[in-house]
Amino acid sequence: MKLKIITFLLLPILGFSQQNNTSATDSVKTAKMFTLGEVIIKTGKIADTLNRISAKAMESQNKMEVSKALNLLSGVSLTANGPRNESMVTVRGFDLRQVPVYMDGIPVYVPYDGYVDLARFTTFDLAAIDVSKGFSSVLYGPNSLGGAINLISRKPTKSLEYDGSLGGINTNGYRGNINIGSKLGDFYVQGGYSYLHRNSSRMSSNFVPTKNEDGGERDNSYRADQKINFKVGWTPSKKSEYAIGYINQQGEKGNPVYTGNDPLNSLLTKPRYWEWPNWDKESYYFISNSGLDDKNSFKTRLYYDRFKNTLNSYDDATYTAQTKAYAFQSLYNDYTYGGNVEYNTLMIPKNDLKIAVHFKEDVHRENNLGEPVRRFVDNTITVGIEDIYNVTSKFTIVPGVSYNIRKNKEAQDYNATTKVISDYPEADASDAYNAQIGFFYHLTETDKIGATVAKKTRFATIKDRYSYKMGTAIPNVDLKPETAVNYELNYEGKLLEKLTFQTALFYSSLSDAILSVSNVEPGKSQMQNFGKAEYKGIEAQLNYSIFENLNLNVNYTYLERKNITNPLIHFTDVPNTKAMGTVEYEPIKILKLIANAEFNSPRFSTSYGARVPDYTLLNLYGSGKILKNFSLDAGINNIFDRNYSITEGYPEEGRNFFVTLRFFN
Template sequence: MKLKFIAFLLFPLIGFSQQNNSTPTDSIKPSNVFMLGEVIVTNHQNKDTLNRVTSKTMVSQNKMDVSRALNMLPGITLTASGPRNESMVSVRGFDLRQVPVYMDGIPVYVPYDGYVDLARFTTFDLAAIDVSKGFSSVLYGPNSLGGAINLVSRKPSQKLEYDGSLGMINENGYKGNLNIGSNIGKFYFQGGFSYLDRNSTRMSSNFVPTANENGGQRDNSYRTDQKISFKIGWTPTEKSEYAIGYINQQGEKGNPVYTGSDPLNSLLLKPRYWQWPNWDKESFYFISNSNFDDKNSLKTRLYFDRFKNTLDSYDDATYTKQTKPYAFESIYNDYTYGGNLEYNTKFIPKNDLKIAFHFKEDVHRENNLGEPVRHFIDNTVLVGIEDIYKVTPKFTVIPGVSYNIRKNTEAEDYNSTTKVISDYPSAGASDAFNAQIGFFYQLNEAQKLGATVSQKTRFATIKDRYSYRMGTAIPNPDLKPEKAVNYELNYTAGLFNKVTFQTALFYSKLSDAILNVSNVQPGKSQMQNFGEAEYLGVEAQINYEILSNLSLNVNYTYIERNNITNPNIHFTDVPNTKVMGTLEYKPIKILRLIANSEFNSSRFSTSYGARVPDYTLLNFYASGKIAKNFSIDAGINNIFDKNYCLVEGYPEEGRNFFVTLRFFNN
């Protein structure tokens, strides 16, 4: 299997060679971004390094999955769900239920709980990742309470483009990928294949062994992720474009056991022995933009997304038997379909008006092995209007408003004692209004100032409303949307053509927040619209070209999250302070050296006060071109072998290294 995989990746190297004088990580140009997949509010958005990660940056620092790539941005914190071995991020304190994830503007988050394991989304075929924080376009659709994340794919610009890699990670992991594209005038094709496999991750040598983990290679930490994607496009005119795409992701992973010491954590005495034999996602989509004339156009997105997932719970650390009461095999078989229309008109002078309609149906099907399947269906509709009003050449106002409604059409309950399926009591439709406005002023050629305010909502997920949480919770089908009002002031300045400074002050006020309320009945909790909270902070970034071959990037985030309703219940997973610095040096044209350091202050892991300490990491990367079409990348992460956690009881990887051979023709 591995030999066939390597041969498949090496095949494109035979017979293709073009002159290339760029360094290897410069191979993805701005023209390779699939612009039809972007959701752009302002015309300078795609140059905003405060809110965009490019493929060049992802490749240069070996960020193989979306969560690690996003962590390079200010305002974003790498988080994890340790008990489920899921990698996620927080955007200005909002989690992924409140900041949905899109692929080329199409929603890809999981229907049941609104989360998505970003470690399953690799970056090998991406051109960029865009983040909207707080003030996000109504064109994204519903549930963008704290913003939105859009993964933007590639689009070829030449008759033949290819790039790929073969690499080793530590002594027991490997990766490989291949991207091929062709643009022949009115038609183009883009395809990609990637494979990432690790038998385990290595723990820090400073880790103290526990009853459930003896150190060295982290037990049950394996992962395998394979991805195939392709896109076929037609551009009959300069301003019209039509594309059909397909993505197939297949993943499996282990779930390392809790190794902490928190006496209040039930996993201390009753650890989970979990494995995920499949985490598979398949997406079909059609995106088009039809220009009727110079002032009117229609953009269409249609999609069908399928998600299949299996979780196996075992008796013990041998992962062979399922005989005890807590052992089970849980099966999800979900799908989502929908679409959106955006009508764009510039008929009114100085105005760029967009009218949007979204429809989405989420179908969740679940059962444990041997049990009947339960069905849940949600329909969500949005109607929105957004305008870009150029008051003067320097002053722009962007207002937007939308009406959102979600209706549950099916929800089934299961009684494990009688083995009978019944319908939950019907819940009324839930609706919400969103409104926002942004003011942007170009002070001069080098300085921009912005101010935004947005009122956003998030509907409760199927899990929020109907989950028993393994017998510890009471369903609440009548949950209302949670609300947030987000405020932001931002400023960008360029100095002496060498320094770019960007900063943003932000404040969010949450109401009707959906929180888990304990002891609604003895020993049982319930999700309720119970909370009020506020998030506030600042983010800043400096890019400094010290010399023509030496540059420095530093970003800083400070955030406070206050639980107004109950200050004794702590918000989890987000540190108050995060600082990241990157120094890049090119001593000669064919060699690039990068040193990267990251600091995170301590953070709460539980609402009752368990914490993980602060940590500082140092990483080093090097990339050298060894021939016209080849380069070698190598790097060391966590150089000082820091023993650290994002979640108490789930230590992160210790010192690790990689070596990668890259090939390319542009």
């Protein structure tokens, strides 16, 4: 215990903040952002309640997955759905159903359950990731109960730009990527390709073998992800821009078996032998901004997104036969299409007014091999208004309101005994109002305080309303939206010439929370609107340039979540305390060294009380420029080979290393 306390107290010596991060060397260029893809609220020169991770920050610490990159931020916790081998995050306690994920402002979350496996989204082609917490722009559209995550792509500014990498991970993994862009007059083109492969992840040498896992290389932990992206744009004037884009992601992964010791977990005696031979996503989109005159413009986003997914359940750990009752092959074949139109006017003095209309249709199609396809269709419409009112040069008010309505057009049930498909009873349309307001005051050029209140909602997903959960649940087609009121007080500024500091106090009150209620019928649960809860906490982050070649960063998060309706049911997956940090040292111009530390307190893995202990990780990275257009990066993660988990029964990777050769112009 003394060692844990001492280790935690030393964390500020190895701090980290997401802002003002530099790359491992100056040779890693800052990627130009595709500004058409931004969805932000600006007061003066500062983006409010917004955290941004730059491409340089992601590269410097070798964050190859979006989930690992997001974990660098205060208020964000890395989580995992172990039984499905999915990597996720929470934002101030809200999960990805309540904090939607976007790509250049276009929703990319899966239509069926609202989640997205962030390990399938690599960072190689991104310019930045924005995270809005609580007070997020109403222009995102529906379901941003706890905020929003926006992945922003790149845009070239020169006639020829390129960068890429080749690297190895441990002794059985590799990565490679290339990004190429060109700007020729009013036209530009940006493209990229990436590939990430792991035969397996290595377990800690401190792991004690179990019945289902003997240690060493984690069984069935392989993965392979590749992505192609392409974008063509035209900027006929300073105020107008038009872009067409295409993204193709193809992934496959194994699903390691549960290896915990929780006697109440059914996977202890009935392990799952699962593999995902494909997790594929394909997106087409058009984004434009048309300047009508000096004070008026129209912005549009149109998109079509396809998602295909196959899950194979096998008899045993050989992953060959599918003869037992629990073996199956599940197929998803989903698509989403929609768009939004946004009108922006500066005609009212001191006001920046935006009005937006969104439309989205989600189509989910599923079946097990040999069964007929069931179809579910949802339509969602949103109308939102947001204004930035500059009362004075120092004081800004930002109000916003929106109305959301969702209608289920089709929902099909299947009786496995009679082999008959039928329609679910028709459900009423579900609607919700969102409203928020923020007050921001600039004390000086560099110091600002803010206060925000945001009432946000989330519609129940198709899975929430219609899933039988493999025979253990009862559908509930009439679920209402859940609601949260998010409050925040924040400050950011310069305490000294070389010391910047940011902090936020936040509180969220949840009502009509959609939670699973056990034993509605003997042995069967149901999703119901019955929950009331409150989340509260504090975030703080500090950046100190000690010397010209030595930089210290620290961030800290404390979060409490209380289930008011039933305190005996625990909220899962989020630690109460998280601290992260980095020291960056540049002994000579062509060499940079980084030490990173992370502490997470214990967290619950199940609502009935199973949990994982706290852990502290230490990572070291280095990067050196070896030629004019080349640099060599290397690093070790989890140096002390800590055996730890973020979900009970699913150990994380032990000590691992990487070597990467980067090239650029």
